[in-house]
Amino acid sequence: MGERRFHAGFGAVLRDNRPDGGALLPLFRRTGLVDPGQGTLRPRLRLRLRGLPQAGIGHQRGRPFRDLDLLQGALAPQAVPEAVAGVPPFLPGRDRIGGPGGEKGPSGFADHVARHGGRILSGGKVVKDRAVTSGKFQCGVSIIVKAFNEAQHIASCLGSALDALGPVGGEVILADSGSTDATVVIASRFPVTIVQLADTSQRCCGIGPQLGYQEAKGEFLFLMDGDMELKPGFLEAALARMAADPGLAGVSGLLEEEGSLNAEYRIRRLMKADDRKAGLVSHLSGGGVYRSAAVRSVGYFSNRNLHAFEELELGARLTGAGWRLERLPMISIRHHPHQKGSFTLLYYRWRSRHFYAPGELFRSALGKPHLRTVLPRFKFIAFVALWWSLTALAFLSPVSPALAGAILAAPFLAMSIRRKGLGNGSYLICSWICGFLGACLGMLRPQVDPAAPIEARILRVGPWRHGRTPASGQGAPLLKRSEA
Numbered sequence: 001m002g003e004r005r006f007h008a009g010f011g012a013v014l015r016d017n018r019p020d021g022g023a024l025l026p027l028f029r030r031t032g033l034v035d036p037g038q039g040t041l042r043p044r045l046r047l048r049l050r051g052l053p054q055a056g057i058g059h060q061r062g063r064p065f066r067d068l069d070l071l072q073g074a075l076a077p078q079a080v081p082e083a084v085a086g087v088p089p090f091l092p093g094r095d096r097i098g099g100p101g102g103e104k105g106p107s108g109f110a111d112h113v114a115r116h117g118g119r120i121l122s123g124g125k126v127v128k129d130r131a132v133t134s135g136k137f138q139c140g141v142s143i144i145v146k147a148f149n150e151a152q153h154i155a156s157c158l159g160s161a162l163d164a165l166g167p168v169g170g171e172v173i174l175a176d177s178g179s180t181d182a183t184v185v186i187a188s189r190f191p192v193t194i195v196q197l198a199d200t201s202q203r204c205c206g207i208g209p210q211l212g213y214q215e216a217k218g219e220f221l222f223l224m225d226g227d228m229e230l231k232p233g234f235l236e237a238a239l240a241r242m243a244a245d246p247g248l249a250g251v252s253g254l255l256e257e258e259g260s261l262n263a264e265y266r267i268r269r270l271m272k273a274d275d276r277k278a279g280l281v282s283h284l285s286g287g288g289v290y291r292s293a294a295v296r297s298v299g300y301f302s303n304r305n306l307h308a309f310e311e312l313e314l315g316a317r318l319t320g321a322g323w324r325l326e327r328l329p330m331i332s333i334r335h336h337p338h339q340k341g342s343f344t345l346l347y348y349r350w351r352s353r354h355f356y357a358p359g360e361l362f363r364s365a366l367g368k369p370h371l372r373t374v375l376p377r378f379k380f381i382a383f384v385a386l387w388w389s390l391t392a393l394a395f396l397s398p399v400s401p402a403l404a405g406a407i408l409a410a411p412f413l414a415m416s417i418r419r420k421g422l423g424n425g426s427y428l429i430c431s432w433i434c435g436f437l438g439a440c441l442g443m444l445r446p447q448v449d450p451a452a453p454i455e456a457r458i459l460r461v462g463p464w465r466h467g468r469t470p471a472s473g474q475g476a477p478l479l480k481r482s483e484a
Helices: 024-030 043-049 068-074 077-086 107-115 154-165 183-187 207-213 234-244 263-271 292-297 310-320 342-351 354-365 371-396 401-418 422-444
Strands: 118-120 126-128 138-147 169-176 193-197 218-225 228-230 248-257 279-281 288-291 324-335 455-460
Touching (some): 138 154, 138 207, 154 169, 154 183, 154 218, 154 228, 169 183, 169 207, 183 193, 193 207, 218 292, 234 248, 234 288, 234 324, 248 292, 248 310, 263 342, 263 422, 288 324, 292 310, 310 324, 342 354, 342 422, 371 401, 371 422, 401 422
Parallel strands (some): 169 193, 248 324
Antiparallel strands (some): 118 126, 126 455, 193 455, 218 288, 228 324, 248 288
16 A cells, blocks of 8 residues: 555654554554554454544644544554543644654654653653742643543533633643543543543542642642532632732632432532631632642642542641641532442442541641641541440440430430431431541551652643633733742
8 A cells, every 4th residue: 555654742653564664563462453463453444534634633833633533543542542642642742753754753852752741661651850830920820630531521621621721821721630531531621731630540639639729730729529510710719818818828719519319419518618608717628729839838739648628638738837728718610420329329438438538647746737637627526436335335235225325326316416417417427437437547547748749641741721811812911920
């Protein structure tokens, strides 16, 4: 058939129907599109590749990636997730990674990563040599989206984040903890940086934000989950508030919960916790804007050892260092919570070690100033220990079985009255019991240095978006650049 070339942002060449660029060959082998006997592409793929243009698929400066779908259409449907997750479909920026003939080949990606402070290991792994990629920080916001299996919501999440960046400028970073669904495939359609946890055995809530922080270049950071949507106008309001008060380390808004009927979120609505009200707060649950300088002053962004309460731990460190946190009286986030049943959610959290977090947080805070800040958050552990002790004494001592049973049942009755329902009360007590048991296990779990670099795969490096004033659509960013 002679020489046939196509470019898909990977720097690859097909010669006589064989991948010769080095980057696509492992991809095709993984997806079963290479004949193991002959080492050539299967006829089905060769026929479908004939419809591709000879060159130009992929990134061209200032033009959309309209031809990426042609490559995806050439692959088998079941092959698309691995194709996108395993190799970056394009690397936006000033440099094209691989020309139309693949003259740079896979080395283009290596050069690109090297310029960004990383090094490639086998299997496409990238280890950062420092916690933040650049000593020079750009004026704008790095929106860090932490996600694991959020295919249902990731498109609306990233879309809202990109829209919110329009006036202020910045970047969006998806920190993926090794999703097994189509999260990365869907995210690949957006001009965002995608970084993925290399060792999925380390997966936990605390590692995602720190993973994204390693790639962040903005003077400000915004943290959100993959099942959240960022409201328009919030970033401008938050940055204006922080510009007016240099003592603020972070600013958040009110959280809007959508569509969950399980007991966990019914109880949250009833509790009306102080940290979810407008005003000064102890931590920014549900996402918020942070100063990069404030985060650097306390060592790291998120504790990679924690299976939950990472925002509480960050808030405790910041307030312990003299910074303040504030929640504005405006909605900043729309949250689409778990749609699991109450006790199904409880079981899921036990399996995912969510309940280890109180013990992990206690262990990480031992001997540090913020210990006194986090301890009051876990009074339920002392309550469960006291309750079980009294129940055991009642059953072991010569008292009536009715009294022992009353002691055992009293917390369920009390919480059902307080939380306006037997289901809510029973769920809360069961959650406390799981939290007590999990805390005991979490305190025994070994921990690593929270500030140590996290091994990761950089699947894509997204562009930096320059801010524009809302009035004219052009002009300088809203905030002046400050020295890092």
